[in-house]
Amino acid sequence: MxxxxxxxxxxxxxxxxxxxxxxxxxxxxxxxxxxxxxxxxxxxxxxxxxxxxxxxxxxxxxxxxxxxxxxxxxxxxxxxxxTVQETRFYRDPAAFEYVSKYIHAHKAKFDKKNPLDIWSVGCSSGEEVYSLAVLAHEILEDDNKQDCFLVTGTDISVPVLNKARQGSFSQRRLVTLPEFYQQKYFIQDDSEQYQVIPEIKKHTCFAQVNILQLDKVAKTTRHIIYCQNVLIYFRHWRRQEILNHLVDRLAPGGLLLIGMGEMLDWQHPDVTPVKGEQITAFIKRV
Ligand SMILES: C[S@@+](CC[C@H](N)C(=O)[O-])C[C@H]1O[C@@H](n2cnc3c(N)ncnc32)[C@H](O)[C@@H]1O
CATH class of the missing domain: 1.10.155.10 (Chemotaxis receptor methyltransferase CheR, N-terminal domain)
Known part of the structure; x- marks a missing residue:
């Protein structure tokens, strides 16, 4: 045929x-x-x-x-x-608001030797990574520390990671990003696509990581682990296991942020839940 x-x-x-x-x-x-x-x-x-x-x-x-x-x-x-790869820039404004507060509160300790280290777990085509990078740049720039951060995006899908690495988006994809950020951090190319500017791109990297194999991921000490709209596809016991692994990869005082309501009854001796916000997040004890 x-x-x-x-x-x-x-x-x-x-x-x-x-x-x-x-x-x-x-x-x-x-x-x-x-x-x-x-x-x-x-x-x-x-x-x-x-x-x-x-x-x-x-x-x-x-x-x-x-x-x-x-x-x-x-x-x-x-x-x-x-895999469901739905994503968008600034997908969860309350979560980004909290990340912004967190970076403001901790920015004094970041420098070139100890850059703000953010991990987007299940990053899909990169919108989440670039949203976090733009936010970090915007805040750290005020203290002339715009080179003191990095955002790593990981996902199971190689094709979606290749797309993310390109950092090229249609105008339609940018609509959820505040206009000011669109103008400051993206440049239109010949094919009507919008490219993330090199100053942002150079602070990002992408790698294939299956979150079922987090035990193989080095116990790094990330300042922020952002894992939204991923756990929702997993069974409850597996979500717990994944979160336990993520806590082991968080710096003392670090922030773990997951999707709203993606894990309601999880407790871990090393983290304290963030209360009184429209988010589901945890801070690692110092
Ligand atoms: C719905 S998207 C969420 C994207 C982004 N975090 C957001 O909230 O906009 C879910 C992503 O999780 C990824 N994913 C699913 N299973 C995974 C696994 N076992 N390991 C790593 N990534 C996985 C999918 O490939 C997909 O890109």
């Missing part, structure tokens, strides 16, 4: 067994738990990729991913389809 024939052909509904198999594989490799309600998302994402590789059988494609020697290469492409 021709390539175009494949793109038009409707794939059959997944059976319950096929759904279980794929769901288990996704959870084992990424931590993402697909509920029954989200079965259609799993199915349509799989179908999209299966059409591209001209496969119309869920079982056959599963075998290819799990047992074929090239399976890992195909998995890297598939995982990009199976």
């Amino acid at each position: 021709s390539q175009s024939g494949w793109t038009l052909k409707a794939l059959p509904e997944m059976t319950d067994e096929q759904f279980s198999l794929w769901r288990e594989l996704l959870e084992a490799r990424t931590g993402i738990y697909v509920t029954e309600q989200r079965k259609s998302f799993l199915q349509s994402s799989l179908m999209q990729r299966m059409r591209e590789v001209a496969c119309d059988n869920y079982q056959e494609y599963y075998e290819r991913i799990v047992h074929d020697p090239m399976g890992n290469i195909e998995w890297a492409k598939l995982v990009d389809r199976l």
